[in-house]
Amino acid sequence: MxxxxxxxxxxxxxxxxxxxxxKQAELPKQAVFSTYQHIGAPAKPVVAKGDVVKVGxxxxxxxxxxxxxxxxxxxxxxxxVDAIVDASGYRRPAIFVDVEGDxxxxxxxxxxxxxxxxxxxxxxxxxxxxxIKAAGVVGMGGATFPCHVKLSPPPGTKAEYVIINAxxxxxxxxxxxxxxxxxxxEILVGVALIMKAVGVTKGFIGIxxxxxxxxxxxxxxxxxxxxxxxxxxxxxxxxxxxxxxxQAVIGREVPAPPAIPIHVGAVVQNxxxxxxxxxxxMKNKPLVERVITVTGKSLQSPTNFLARIGTPMSTLIDAxxxxxxxxxxxxxxxxxxxxxxLNLDVPVCKGSSGLLIMNEKEARRGEEQPCIRCAKCxxxxxxxxxxxxxxxxxxxxxxxxxxxxxxxxCIECGxxxxxxxxxxxxxxxxxxxxxxxxxxxxxRNAKK
Amino acid sequence: xxxxxxxxxxxxxxxxxxxxxxxxxxxKFAVYEDPRISQVAEVLPQANCGGCGYPGCSxxxxxxxxxxxxxSLEGYLCPVGGQAVMERxxxxxxxxxxxxxxxxxxxxxxxxxENRPRIASFDGVRSCRVALMTGTGETACAFGCLGCGDCVNxxxxxAIRINPETGIAEVDEELCTACGACVKTCPRKIIxxxxxxxxxxxxxxxxxxxxxxxxxxxxxxASCIGCGKCVKTCPFEAITLSSNLAYIDPxxxxxxxxxxxxxxxxxxxxxxxxxxxxxxxxETAAPAGRPQAETQTVSEAPRPAQTEGKENA
Numbered sequence: 065m066x067x068x069x070x071x072x073x074x075x076x077x078x079x080x081x082x083x084x085x086x087k088q089a090e091l092p093k094q095a096v097f098s099t100y101q102h103i104g105a106p107a108k109p110v111v112a113k114g115d116v117v118k119v120g121x122x123x124x125x126x127x128x129x130x131x132x133x134x135x136x137x138x139x140x141x142x143x144x145v146d147a148i149v150d151a152s153g154y155r156r157p158a159i160f161v162d163v164e165g166d167x168x169x170x171x172x173x174x175x176x177x178x179x180x181x182x183x184x185x186x187x188x189x190x191x192x193x194x195x196i197k198a199a200g201v202v203g204m205g206g207a208t209f210p211c212h213v214k215l216s217p218p219p220g221t222k223a224e225y226v227i228i229n230a231x232x233x234x235x236x237x238x239x240x241x242x243x244x245x246x247x248x249x250e251i252l253v254g255v256a257l258i259m260k261a262v263g264v265t266k267g268f269i270g271i272x273x274x275x276x277x278x279x280x281x282x283x284x285x286x287x288x289x290x291x292x293x294x295x296x297x298x299x300x301x302x303x304x305x306x307x308x309x310x311q312a313v314i315g316r317e318v319p320a321p322p323a324i325p326i327h328v329g330a331v332v333q334n335x336x337x338x339x340x341x342x343x344x345x346m347k348n349k350p351l352v353e354r355v356i357t358v359t360g361k362s363l364q365s366p367t368n369f370l371a372r373i374g375t376p377m378s379t380l381i382d383a384x385x386x387x388x389x390x391x392x393x394x395x396x397x398x399x400x401x402x403x404x405x406l407n408l409d410v411p412v413c414k415g416s417s418g419l420l421i422m423n424e425k426e427a428r429r430g431e432e433q434p435c436i437r438c439a440k441c442x443x444x445x446x447x448x449x450x451x452x453x454x455x456x457x458x459x460x461x462x463x464x465x466x467x468x469x470x471x472x473x474c475i476e477c478g479x480x481x482x483x484x485x486x487x488x489x490x491x492x493x494x495x496x497x498x499x500x501x502x503x504x505x506x507x508r509n510a511k512k
Numbered sequence: 513x514x515x516x517x518x519x520x521x522x523x524x525x526x527x528x529x530x531x532x533x534x535x536x537x538x539x540k541f542a543v544y545e546d547p548r549i550s551q552v553a554e555v556l557p558q559a560n561c562g563g564c565g566y567p568g569c570s571x572x573x574x575x576x577x578x579x580x581x582x583x584s585l586e587g588y589l590c591p592v593g594g595q596a597v598m599e600r601x602x603x604x605x606x607x608x609x610x611x612x613x614x615x616x617x618x619x620x621x622x623x624x625x626e627n628r629p630r631i632a633s634f635d636g637v638r639s640c641r642v643a644l645m646t647g648t649g650e651t652a653c654a655f656g657c658l659g660c661g662d663c664v665n666x667x668x669x670x671a672i673r674i675n676p677e678t679g680i681a682e683v684d685e686e687l688c689t690a691c692g693a694c695v696k697t698c699p700r701k702i703i704x705x706x707x708x709x710x711x712x713x714x715x716x717x718x719x720x721x722x723x724x725x726x727x728x729x730x731x732x733x734a735s736c737i738g739c740g741k742c743v744k745t746c747p748f749e750a751i752t753l754s755s756n757l758a759y760i761d762p763x764x765x766x767x768x769x770x771x772x773x774x775x776x777x778x779x780x781x782x783x784x785x786x787x788x789x790x791x792x793x794x795e796t797a798a799p800a801g802r803p804q805a806e807t808q809t810v811s812e813a814p815r816p817a818q819t820e821g822k823e824n825a
Contacts, residue, residue: 147727149647149648149652152647153646153647153648154647154648154654155648155654155723155727403646404632404646406631406632406646406647406648406652407631428635429635429636459637459639489636489637492636492637492639492642493637493639493642495642495645496639496641496642496645499645
């Protein structure tokens with residue numbers, strides 16, 4: 065069974081909601097759309113207070129190439145253009161829409177019929193990318209990198225393989241798993257679209273073998289697509305990291321930054337993104353809803369929701385039986401890479417793959433003790449770095465040494481901190497160091 | 513005997529050759545260093561705090577000598593040694609320095625536990641930079657003091673501490689040398705170097721919240737909401753309002769304390785003034801709660817604007 069070479073850890077899987085089918089979440093009373101739902105320049109609002117919008121009306125347009133537009137996921141009236149503390153913890157510009165009814169834009173095809181690639185032989189790669197760009201599709205795994213940028217390889221590079229990330233290595237999360245079980249045909253058309261967009265003839269879908277039902281179903285359905293291969297992978301965190309997945313599936317290693325996956329001929333997209341691409345291109349539907357797992361050990365009924373973007377997290381928690389009394393932390397995303405939320409009014413955004421409610425016992429960090437030089441963090445690092453050293457150099461602000469030791473290669477997966485027997489808060493320090501060093505490098509490049 | 517003689521001769525020759533090589537090398541590879549650099553470095557405080565912007569005291573000494581060769585010491589100041597040290601540096605270099613006002617680090621946040629309710633608890637590394645990555649930190653204020661003490665760690669003089677009761681940084685004015693290390697470190701740019709002012713008295717807007725008034729008002733009882741009352745009140749046009757935040761220009765401020773009264777949120781604070789009298793009367797007895805000495809200095813300093821301000825109270 066394939067997997068990546070270096071490091072990795074095995075956190076308990078806790079996939080509590082794996083058997084719960086995707087449920088349509090209720091419409092909120094008010095939906096809030098942050099303009100910062102992607103990496104890159106924030107979107108520019110194009111609506112004003114009092115404007116009437118439908119599902120699929122443009123709220124904010126992309127500002128530059130690395131940016132993505134934001135569409136309304138509800139119908140109603142724009143209440144205000146203001147700011148909200150979003151999942152990042154920062155106050156950001158946002159558009160508030162009071163919901164009235166559920167009216168969709170006429171151009172969106174809401175039928176459930178499957179449109180295959182063979183039904184639309186006229187589509188050119190340029191058209192596909194343009195449609196994806198216009199629909200505001202971003203990486204749905206959580207990184208939220210605008211999708212069309214990845215599908216436009218820079219000059220001098222050539223894509224050879226498309227790899228679909230259906231690993232879902234984060235504990236607790238089951239959104240991608242359920243999506244594969246319920247929408248396999250649509251996903252496969254989405255993969256075919258990506259392959260056509262970048263002009264490759266070989267695609268892989270990497271799935272960890274803790275999802276045997278998904279592997280079975282996808283293999284069965286993929287029989288009709290000889291160019292798409294399902295690759296079962298050995299369970300290991302962080303296999304869903306782009307570089308780890310490339311190594312696991314095609315055995316190539318992405319060099320240190322600034323190299324990106326396309327330099328080894330790979331285009332990686334999340335399985336949720338493939339589905340969004342199918343809807344954007346074949347159904348003319350912008351990215352207005354996504355699957356999100358709401359889970360937690362103390363939660364009454366962990367559920368996978370198909371939620372409109374902009375729905376406040378609190379309404380989803382209420383639909384799962386309300387916030388448990390012993391809640392210690394509410395995390396946006398999974399337990400390994402997610403970020404604790406400061407309030408529950410944070411809206412669902414394009415990158416919200418999960419909402420995890422930790423009880424007080426789980427949420428508590430262990431007491432930090434001195435490093436015992438066991439080097440477990442070195443063994444766990446999937447990038448072959450020395451986390452103890454990086455954490456120390458950043459704590460002592462030795463940015464030069466941090467840079468020499470490739471702090472920018474860190475993918476912030478948290479394996480080092482997870483494995484540390486002394487509960488050292490390695491990742492906290494490494495993150496500070498990484499952002500500082502990246503700032504220094506940017507400043508240096510700007511000077512040149 | 514012969515053996516000893518040979519040994520002495522051989523060693524003697526080796527010694528002579530080595531001496532000759534060393535002498536030649538010392539002449540050939542000699543690096544000239546201006547003797548004034550070490551002289552200047554001697555009078556510097558040797559705190560190596562980097563507050564002057566140069567790597568340590570010797571670096572600053574080198575920069576001073578270079579500047580003196582170019583004709584002026586303008587803009588060169590050792591924040592630790594202050595005016596006295598700069599005068600000695602100037603005398604070594606045969607220059608003169610103009611007077612500059614002594615400064616002090618000011619923490620522009622009054623978001624105490626009482627004023628600014630905690631909405632979350634942060635259990636990560638006690639570092640402001642780490643806390644900053646979580647968003648607004650333990651409070652809902654996206655601008656205020658995070659209270660993790662990065663400034664405390666960089667202060668070479670033990671002049672800053674986190675008050676355990678208020679949870680925000682506090683500067684000891686006696687110990688502060690205005691080296692500026694805390695100013696550079698604070699990730700939220702709360703600390704500012706301001707002139708100490710006459711008798712250490714100054715007016716400060718104790719807030720850096722640039723959010724809209726309604727938002728700022730909600731997150732902290734002592735926040736500046738950008739209402740502009742102080743701007744209208746100030747008779748000297750010393751206060752400016754930009755992005756919902758008032759700023760008092762220390763050069764223009766005449767310490768009349770009118771803005772302090774005008775501020776509806778008590779965001780403007782008068783520092784080191786004696787406590788106000790309960791009724792408008794010429795100052796006589798010193799009220800309790802403040803050191804006697806300070807009150808006495810007030811009666812000696814009859815600044816017209818200042819007394820006027822006090823009578824208004």
